[in-house]
Amino acid sequence: MIAVESLLIRPLLGFPEVVPGTDIAAMIAAAAGEIHDGDIFVVTSKIVSKAEGRVIPAENRALALAEETVRIVASRVSDGVLVTQIVENRLGIVAAAAGIDASNAPEGSILLLPKDPDASARDIAARLRELLSASVGVIISDTMGRPWREGQTDCAIGAGGVRVIEDLRGSVDAEGRSLVVTAPCVADELAAAADLVKGKTSRNPVALVRGRSDLVGGLDLPGARSIVRPRDKDMFRLGADEAWRDGFAAGRAATEAQS
Helix, strand or coil, X not given: CXXXXXXXXXXXXXXXXXXXXXXXXXXXXXXXCCCCCCCEXXXXXXXXXXXXXXXXXXXXXXXXXXXXXXXXXXXXXXXXXXXXXXXXXCCCCEEEHHHCECCCCCCCEEECCCCCHHHHHHHHHHHXXXXXXXXXXEEEEEEEEECCEEEEEEXXXXXXXXXXXXXXXXXXXXXXXXXXXXXXXXXHHHXXXXXXXXCCCCCCCEEEEECCHHHECCCCCCCHHHHCCCHHHCCCCCCHHHHHHHHHHHHHHHHHHHC
C-alpha cells in the first residue's frame, strides 16, 4: 500500500473537434506539456468513439440498442412509453441504453461505445509512450448511474498500462487489523476524479493525473473488462420488478407441474 502525499489532476486544453480517423494519441501528446513517468491520462470515451467512427444517425437508436444489448436487466414504462432500459451490453457493462448517448455527438447523431475500449486504451498508451518517451497509462472513461444512488459519475471502461484494482487483501489497516476483502477499484476512482476537471460542457475531453505512478505498469496488465463482476457472483442480476415477475412465473409453473 502506497502513502499518497499529493495528487495533481489537470485538464488538457485546446483540443480540436474529433472526427473519424483523428489520431487521439498525437492530439494528447501535442496538448500534454511536461510529462513524467507514471502519469495517467483519463480520456472521455466519446472522443474515442468519434475517432473510431462509432457515430450513427439518431434515427437508428432502437436498432443499435438491440444490437448492443446482451441482456435486459430492467426497463420502465410510463404512459405506455419505454422510458428507461438498463441493459448488459456486449462489453459486459450494465448501463442505461447500453451506453449509447447523444450528448456531445454531432447534430442528428448518437455515439456508440468503442468496440473494444481496453484495446483502444492500450493502443493510445503504446503510442503515447513512443511520442512522449515516458511510461504513461491511459484510462477511457464513461458516465454511468449507480444502483441505489442518484446522479452519475465517470467510471473506467477501458485501461492500458494501468492497474485497475489495488488489491489490499493480506495487508493491514492503520490499527494493524488484517484486510480481507478490501480491493479499491482505483481506475473508477481516477475516472471520477478526472471528470471534476474535464466536465461535460467544457470541451476538455482529457485530463492528466499525476501522483499514482505505482499504478502504471506494462501494457499487458488486465484492462477494465476485468472490473466487471462475473455473472455467478452478481447478486443483483435483475431489477426488482423483473426479479418478482420471474420468481412469480417460476412459482406458478412449479405449482402447475405438481397439479
